[in-house]
Amino acid sequence: MKCVVIGSGSWGTALAQVLCDNKVHVTLWGKNKNEVEDVELHHQNSRFFPGVVLHPNLHATTDLTIVKDADVIVLSVPTIAVEEMCRKIDTLLEKSVIIVNTAKGFHPETNERMSEVIRHAMTHLSSVVSLIGPSHAEEVVLRMLTTICAVSQNKEDAICIQKLFSNDYLRVYRGHDEIGSEIGVALKNAIAVASGVLSGVGYGDNTKAALITRGLTEMIRYGVAMGGKQETFMGLTGIGDLIVTCTSKHSRNFQAGYEIGIHNSADYFWKNNKKTVEGVRTAKVVHEVAQKRGIEMPIINEIYKVLYEGKKPKDSAQELMLRDLKEEM
Ligand SMILES: NC(=O)C1=CN([C@@H]2O[C@H](COP(=O)(O)OP(=O)(O)OC[C@H]3O[C@@H](n4cnc5c(N)ncnc54)[C@H](OP(=O)(O)O)[C@@H]3O)[C@@H](O)[C@H]2O)C=CC1
Ligand SMILES: O=C(CO)COP(=O)(O)O
Incomplete structure (x- = not known):
C-alpha cells in the first residue's frame, strides 16, 4: 500500500x-x-x-x-x-x-x-x-x-x-453518516470561535458549558435539516470534536475567538491572523444557508455579526441571553 x-x-x-x-x-x-x-x-x-x-x-x-x-x-x-x-x-x-x-x-x-x-x-x-x-x-x-x-x-x-x-x-x-459527520466537524469550529470569544470577554465555566450545550443543539438542528442523522452528533464527529475544540489551548479557532473577546472586536483578528481558522468561513456559510432555509441558529448568527458586521462581542452575548424565553430543545 x-x-x-x-x-x-x-x-x-x-x-x-x-x-x-x-x-x-x-x-x-x-x-x-x-x-x-x-x-x-x-x-x-x-x-x-x-x-x-x-x-x-x-x-x-x-x-x-x-x-x-x-x-x-x-x-x-x-x-x-x-x-x-x-x-x-x-x-x-x-x-x-x-x-x-x-x-x-x-x-x-x-x-x-x-x-x-x-x-x-x-x-x-x-x-x-x-x-x-x-x-x-x-x-x-x-x-x-x-x-x-x-x-x-x-x-x-x-x-x-x-x-x-x-x-x-x-x-x-x-x-x-457522511452528511452528519462532515457537518458536525465543520460547525464545531464556528462554535469554538464563539467559545474563545466568551472566554476572552471574561466569562467562566458556566458560560462555556452553556455554549457547548446550546451549540450542539444548533449543530443538530442544522445537520438534521441537511440530511444528517441526529445520533451522529452524539459521537466523535459531533460532541467529541465540539468539546475538544471549545476547551483546548491548542485550538486555533478558540485562540482566534479569545483574541476577539479580549479586544471586544474582530478588527485585530482580521488585520493580523495568519493561521488556519476554518470556523470563520464556516460561520459565514452556515449563517447564509440557515437564513435562506429558515433554520434557527442564534449562536451562529451572533458570531457571524461579530466577525462580519462589527458587532461587539459583549453586545452579542447580551442579545443571546435576552432573547425570547424558550423550551430547552
Ligand atoms: N491541526 C489540527 O490539529 C487538525 C486540523 N484539521 C483540519 O486539517 C486541515 C488542514 O489544516 P492544518 O494542517 O491544521 O493547517 P496548517 O495551517 O497547519 O497547515 C496547512 C498546510 O497546507 C498548506 N497549504 C495552504 N494552502 C495551500 C494550497 N493552496 N495548496 C497546497 N498547500 C496549501 C500550508 O502551506 P503554507 O502555510 O506554506 O501556505 C500548510 O503547509 C484543516 O481543514 C483543519 O481544520 C483536522 C484535524 C486536526
Ligand atoms: O479540528 C481540530 C481538532 O479536532 C483542530 O482544531 P483547530 O483548527 O481549532 O486548531
Whole structure:
C-alpha cells in the first residue's frame, strides 16, 4: 500500500508520522520548500512543532508527481485549497485512489461539504473517506491517546482506512453518516470561535458549558435539516470534536475567538491572523444557508455579526441571553 499525505502543515505531518509508526509506505508532500526540507533533512517541522523530533523514516518532497501510483492519498490542506489540490492531483494519477479527507469546513463558494467537493473535482477516484474527530495535531504528534472516525459511504474502504491508521495511541472508529459527520466537524469550529470569544470577554465555566450545550443543539438542528442523522452528533464527529475544540489551548479557532473577546472586536483578528481558522468561513456559510432555509441558529448568527458586521462581542452575548424565553430543545 503506497500512501501520500498532501499538506506539510500540522495535521498532515502528524498523520504522516502515524503512518510511519504503522510501517506504511508514506511520503509527505508540501508546497513550502523550507517546511519540506525541515522534515526531510532534520526530522522536524519546527514551524508547527518546535522541539519535536519526527519519525526518522518520514520523508517529504515538493514533487507532486509522487501521487501518480499512490493507492491512498490523504488530503491535509485547508478547505479553501481542497478543490484546487484535487484537480492538480487528478491530472497526475495513473489509476483510481482512495482519497482520505481531513479538512473540516465547506467549499467557500458552492457551500459543498468536503466529500462532495472531492467527488466533483476528481475522476480517478475509488472513494472518499473522511478521517475526522477530536484530534489536535500537537497531541497526535506526541503520540497522546486519541480517537477519530473514518467516515465513508463505502464500507470496505472505511475499514481499510480504519486499519491503516489504527495503533496503540490512535484508535479509529468507523462511521457512515457522511452528511452528519462532515457537518458536525465543520460547525464545531464556528462554535469554538464563539467559545474563545466568551472566554476572552471574561466569562467562566458556566458560560462555556452553556455554549457547548446550546451549540450542539444548533449543530443538530442544522445537520438534521441537511440530511444528517441526529445520533451522529452524539459521537466523535459531533460532541467529541465540539468539546475538544471549545476547551483546548491548542485550538486555533478558540485562540482566534479569545483574541476577539479580549479586544471586544474582530478588527485585530482580521488585520493580523495568519493561521488556519476554518470556523470563520464556516460561520459565514452556515449563517447564509440557515437564513435562506429558515433554520434557527442564534449562536451562529451572533458570531457571524461579530466577525462580519462589527458587532461587539459583549453586545452579542447580551442579545443571546435576552432573547425570547424558550423550551430547552
Ligand atoms: N491541526 C489540527 O490539529 C487538525 C486540523 N484539521 C483540519 O486539517 C486541515 C488542514 O489544516 P492544518 O494542517 O491544521 O493547517 P496548517 O495551517 O497547519 O497547515 C496547512 C498546510 O497546507 C498548506 N497549504 C495552504 N494552502 C495551500 C494550497 N493552496 N495548496 C497546497 N498547500 C496549501 C500550508 O502551506 P503554507 O502555510 O506554506 O501556505 C500548510 O503547509 C484543516 O481543514 C483543519 O481544520 C483536522 C484535524 C486536526
Ligand atoms: O479540528 C481540530 C481538532 O479536532 C483542530 O482544531 P483547530 O483548527 O481549532 O486548531
